[in-house]
Amino acid sequence: MRLEAITWDRLGDLLAERLLDLEPADGSAWPRVAFDGAPAARPGDLAERVSEALRVRGRPSLVVGTEGFVRPASLRLEYGHQDVESYYNGWHDTGALWREVFDPLGPDGDGRVLPDLWDPVTDRATRSSYVRLPPGGALLLHGPFLLRHWFPLDLSVHLVLGPGALRRRTPEAEHWTLPAFERYEVETDPSGTADVLVRADDPRHPAWNG
Numbered sequence: 328m329r330l331e332a333i334t335w336d337r338l339g340d341l342l343a344e345r346l347l348d349l350e351p352a353d354g355s356a357w358p359r360v361a362f363d364g365a366p367a368a369r370p371g372d373l374a375e376r377v378s379e380a381l382r383v384r385g386r387p388s389l390v391v392g393t394e395g396f397v398r399p400a401s402l403r404l405e406y407g408h409q410d411v412e413s414y415y416n417g418w419h420d421t422g423a424l425w426r427e428v429f430d431p432l433g434p435d436g437d438g439r440v441l442p443d444l445w446d447p448v449t450d451r452a453t454r455s456s457y458v459r460l461p462p463g464g465a466l467l468l469h470g471p472f473l474l475r476h477w478f479p480l481d482l483s484v485h486l487v488l489g490p491g492a493l494r495r496r497t498p499e500a501e502h503w504t505l506p507a508f509e510r511y512e513v514e515t516d517p518s519g520t521a522d523v524l525v526r527a528d529d530p531r532h533p534a535w536n537g
Contacts, residue, residue, distance in 0.1 A: 328518075330526055330534035338525065338535060339376030342484065343384060346377070346465050351481045356462035357432040359479060362469035363517055364486030365508050367496035368527050370469040373486065378467055389460050391428060393470025395443025396420045400450045409503040415510060420444065421476050424468075429478060432466055440466070471508070475515045485521035492528040 333341075349358045360377075364370035371392050378388045396419055397403060403418045404410075427441035438460045443453045460466065474483055488496065493508060511517065518524055524536045 328524065328536055330524070331537055332532060332534050335373070335376060335533060338533060339373065339380045342373075342377045342523070343380035343386075346381060346482070347384060347386060349465075349481055353479060354434045355432060355436070355479075355481075357436070357438065357460055357464055357466055358481045359429070359432060359466045360468065360482045360484065361473040361478065361480050362467065362484050362486065363471070363473040363521065364469075364527075365471055365488060365493060365497070366501075367493055368486035368488050369530075370484075370486050373484070373525070374467040374469040381465060387461055387464035388467050389440060389442065389458060389464060390467045390469070391440070391442055393419050393424070393468070393473070394447060395445065395453065395455075396423050396427075397445055397447045399445065400447075411503065411506050411510075414504055415472065415507040419470070419472075424476075424478070428466065428468070432460065433479065438462065438464070472511055472515075474517045474520060475511065482523070483521040484523040484525060485517040486525045486527050487518050488526075489528050496530075 346358055351358055362370035362374045374390050378390050381388045398418060398420050403413060406413050423444050427444060431437055431439050439457050440460055441455060441457050443455050446453050494505060497505065526534045
């Protein structure tokens, strides 16, 4: 696949422009966008850039990170602190994401979204207030493994790192998670299935498929 060099600012602007004309296929009033990638690829940074670019264009958005929807430690660490299977299949509460984020932004939803549910640091509920996203506002969801859950996405952006870059940019204490990302590439092929592919091996010089 041919990729073109781009700056992060320009990428945020172009994605925001694309969202201005994006019509949800299921009749929802809210475009739902995934920024999928390993933590080392920093998909949340791109989601925030796009949110800011939408703001200056007069379009509301809500950035939601899956780190706010992890399961309690008693569940996600049931098989130890470095269990790859649990990290891949059991760390994130996808049921809560459906209930608190996607259902309210579906065709019959009211736009009332819970931006986060659980704090992995304190291992307690965040007690955040619900946020009402006005019709036309975009959901910008970021996190790993997003393209394997059949979420109703209107646009998917995958930030990919080559194996070497992924290892270099992942803290050594988290290298045990790397097999999960290898499995994700094999089972889901996010680079081939995402609508937009961004290569971020060099954090200063991204490239994308336009």
